Amino acid sequence: MKNFASENIRNVGLFSHAGAGKTTLSEAMLFNAGVITRRGKVEEGNTTSDWQPEEIKRKISIDLSVLPFEWQECKINLIDTPGYADFVGNVIGALRSVDSGIIVVCAVSGVEVGTEKVWNYLSQENLPVFFLVNKMDREGANFEKAFQEIQEIVPKATPIYLPIGKEADFRGVVDLLSLRAFYFENEGKVKEGPIPEELQDTIVAMRENLIENVAETNDELLNMYLEGQGIDLQTLHKALKQAILERKLFPILCASGFNNKGVNLVSDFLVNFAPSPLERGTVRGGNPQTQGDEERKCLENEPFSAFVFKLISDPYVGKIAFFRVFSGKLSSDGKLYNVTRGTEEKVGQLVFLRGKNQESTKEVSPGDIAAVAKISEIYLGDTLADREHPILFPPLSYPEPNYLAAVRPLGKGDEEKISQALSRMLEEDPTLKLQRDPDTKEDILYGLGDIHLDVLADKMKRKFGVEIALSIPQVPYKETIKKTAKAEGKYKRQSGGRGQYGHAWLEIEPLPRGQGFEFVDKIVGGVIPRNYIPAVEKGVQEAMQEGILAGYPVIDVRVTVYDGSYHPVDSSDMAFKIAGSMAFRKGASEANPVLLEPIMNVEVIVPDENMGDVIGDLNSRRGRILGMEPQDGYQKVKALVPLAELFRYSVDLRSITQGRGYFSMKFSHYEEVPSQIAEGIIEKAKKEKEASE
Numbered sequence: 001m002k003n004f005a006s007e008n009i010r011n012v013g014l015f016s017h018a019g020a021g022k023t024t025l026s027e028a029m030l031f032n033a034g035v036i037t038r039r040g041k042v043e044e045g046n047t048t049s050d051w052q053p054e055e056i057k058r059k060i061s062i063d064l065s066v067l068p069f070e071w072q073e074c075k076i077n078l079i080d081t082p083g084y085a086d087f088v089g090n091v092i093g094a095l096r097s098v099d100s101g102i103i104v105v106c107a108v109s110g111v112e113v114g115t116e117k118v119w120n121y122l123s124q125e126n127l128p129v130f131f132l133v134n135k136m137d138r139e140g141a142n143f144e145k146a147f148q149e150i151q152e153i154v155p156k157a158t159p160i161y162l163p164i165g166k167e168a169d170f171r172g173v174v175d176l177l178s179l180r181a182f183y184f185e186n187e188g189k190v191k192e193g194p195i196p197e198e199l200q201d202t203i204v205a206m207r208e209n210l211i212e213n214v215a216e217t218n219d220e221l222l223n224m225y226l227e228g229q230g231i232d233l234q235t236l237h238k239a240l241k242q243a244i245l246e247r248k249l250f251p252i253l254c255a256s257g258f259n260n261k262g263v264n265l266v267s268d269f270l271v272n273f274a275p276s277p278l279e280r281g282t283v284r285g286g287n288p289q290t291q292g293d294e295e296r297k298c299l300e301n302e303p304f305s306a307f308v309f310k311l312i313s314d315p316y317v318g319k320i321a322f323f324r325v326f327s328g329k330l331s332s333d334g335k336l337y338n339v340t341r342g343t344e345e346k347v348g349q350l351v352f353l354r355g356k357n358q359e360s361t362k363e364v365s366p367g368d369i370a371a372v373a374k375i376s377e378i379y380l381g382d383t384l385a386d387r388e389h390p391i392l393f394p395p396l397s398y399p400e401p402n403y404l405a406a407v408r409p410l411g412k413g414d415e416e417k418i419s420q421a422l423s424r425m426l427e428e429d430p431t432l433k434l435q436r437d438p439d440t441k442e443d444i445l446y447g448l449g450d451i452h453l454d455v456l457a458d459k460m461k462r463k464f465g466v467e468i469a470l471s472i473p474q475v476p477y478k479e480t481i482k483k484t485a486k487a488e489g490k491y492k493r494q495s496g497g498r499g500q501y502g503h504a505w506l507e508i509e510p511l512p513r514g515q516g517f518e519f520v521d522k523i524v525g526g527v528i529p530r531n532y533i534p535a536v537e538k539g540v541q542e543a544m545q546e547g548i549l550a551g552y553p554v555i556d557v558r559v560t561v562y563d564g565s566y567h568p569v570d571s572s573d574m575a576f577k578i579a580g581s582m583a584f585r586k587g588a589s590e591a592n593p594v595l596l597e598p599i600m601n602v603e604v605i606v607p608d609e610n611m612g613d614v615i616g617d618l619n620s621r622r623g624r625i626l627g628m629e630p631q632d633g634y635q636k637v638k639a640l641v642p643l644a645e646l647f648r649y650s651v652d653l654r655s656i657t658q659g660r661g662y663f664s665m666k667f668s669h670y671e672e673v674p675s676q677i678a679e680g681i682i683e684k685a686k687k688e689k690e691a692s693e
Helices: 022-032 053-058 085-095 113-124 143-153 197-215 219-226 233-245 263-273 415-428 450-464 530-546 573-589 608-620 649-656 675-692
Strands: 009-016 065-071 074-080 100-106 129-134 157-159 161-164 172-175 180-184 190-193 250-254 283-286 293-296 305-314 318-327 335-338 343-346 350-354 357-360 369-375 383-385 403-409 433-436 443-447 468-471 478-481 485-493 500-510 517-521 557-565 593-607 624-631 634-642 662-672
Touching: 009 022, 009 085, 009 113, 009 263, 022 065, 022 074, 022 263, 053 450, 065 263, 065 350, 065 369, 074 263, 085 113, 085 305, 085 450, 100 113, 100 143, 113 129, 113 143, 129 143, 129 263, 143 157, 143 250, 157 197, 161 197, 161 250, 197 219, 197 233, 233 250, 233 263, 250 263, 305 415, 403 415, 403 450, 415 433, 415 450, 443 450, 450 468, 478 500, 485 573, 500 530, 500 573, 517 530, 530 557, 530 573, 557 573, 593 608, 593 675, 608 624, 608 634, 608 649, 634 662, 649 662
Parallel strands: 009 074, 009 100, 100 129, 129 250, 157 250, 517 557
Antiparallel strands: 065 074, 161 172, 172 180, 180 190, 283 293, 305 318, 305 383, 318 369, 335 343, 335 383, 350 357, 350 369, 403 443, 403 468, 433 443, 478 593, 485 500, 500 557, 593 634, 593 662, 624 634
16 A cells, blocks of 8 residues: 555544444445455455454444545545453553544444443544444334434534435435435445435435524624525535534434445545545644643644554564554655653564455555554563654543453463463553462452453464463451450470470450550560561461461461460470461450451442442442542442452443442451351351362
């Protein structure tokens, strides 16, 4: 593929709720441009975009795909993004690479949760937006209902195309700008024809609405409109393009990606009205040397700058970094200075990617999107720039993962291989997190949902040949005591030769929650020599790690050694350590031991209409509601909830709120487990211990 000037590039993202038809739409666009000779189908697993085995298996988009094609002397870099919430990390990455976005809306389902979410993401990035009502020839398709629902969330969304016919009879569109009708022929082609008589009144009203909305974005045009002057098509086009760029107006188009009806008209519209990188203006960042602000224009003679918005780890070719050039150009014989990390490496192979297909290039122009292979010190979210003129773009902000699973190897001796594989996978997906739980000794994997982690497991097996098992993590329970007790520990052993003798009296008492462990030496008169006191403490601490009730660590206790005895020959550190352990176990078992569980501080953001269901669900999880406060049309519910009740909460919350709710959690404190629940936990722990012996 040849290099294009910045003014002839269109970087456009496809965003939607899952199942709206983005991938099928992109397939039709590529086919119409002659890039592919046959339109693939998601159901058959042969689309250009969804090429990875995990995507083919599940018939959904998991990673973003860059799909460049030429159309009317322009290059359109189409970015197909996933619709499932589990893979929103790829949506966030795509936002930094594009200059505008198409939000695809199913003509049958209308506006859905994902539609609202991607609209919010695009708005946060201040990106121009087009709406495309897709699947217009499906049974139940309703363009009017869809565009009314769009206008409920985006009042300035305005239809540009009006469908001719509905459902299976969807056979053309009327362009309200030019007042021309286009009828669909085979394989995406269209021909101009007469405007249907029955649509005349509707067209007049909708065109008047379009002109009024465009005029309101331009003072000069508004005066002409109010004075009843005619506005010529060229002026209208120019004003519409500017209104789209400034996010004052959001066009609504319609098509059917599956049957390739009207898709080429969408490509035409993108060429004519989607902003080029040049039109999007300067980009801003910081100068790491001066700590001041920096600007870059999308020009060849500006210093080079680019942003890495996607990373793929491949076991054979290493890492492949997808980047968007914001200024200057990059040649294949140059060097890459990583401003984020202060490192430099030689440019590897520069490629334009289309799905899994690569096409080498010697240089990348400003505003274009490409990838570089075989890199070592470049990571997702890094800024690349001219070393002499550094600029640092803001990092990407991802949601905190809160779906937990314990991970363990299925194969013997795979621990190191799994560690390396997970490290590579975490590099390419920042919505994953791995932590080692010091109490349960489990590796805990955090993701955005069950599908997210299942896909990770599949990728690790395919890419790195290691298999992992995912399970519900163990709860890091603790134990403590509720009253004071005194106990004696005497270890005496004689078996010929030197014996063993250690003797200690301990007082064990509870401490306030969160105080940990305190050891007090109250020995007087040398009944236990000073050099043996540390051994007593060590014995106590070892016994504390194994617990009394269910083998969980004991916390929040004060242990005082106040009496004992020793033998001048047989006493030793080992003997006093055992004596300390014996005394602690005996004393703790008599001090009303109880089981503790971690309590999490939870904040749930939910729509008003779901408040009752969410609060009821939290109560069923033994949660305590602390309060509620309004937050931009939503409610923030604050609660304290046991960790044991939260491992699958992200999936359940998504179900309760139809995907609109989300939550965050962090550790608060430990609290006593209710007795009826504690009994079951203790019984289970005893059975597991017996089974392992």
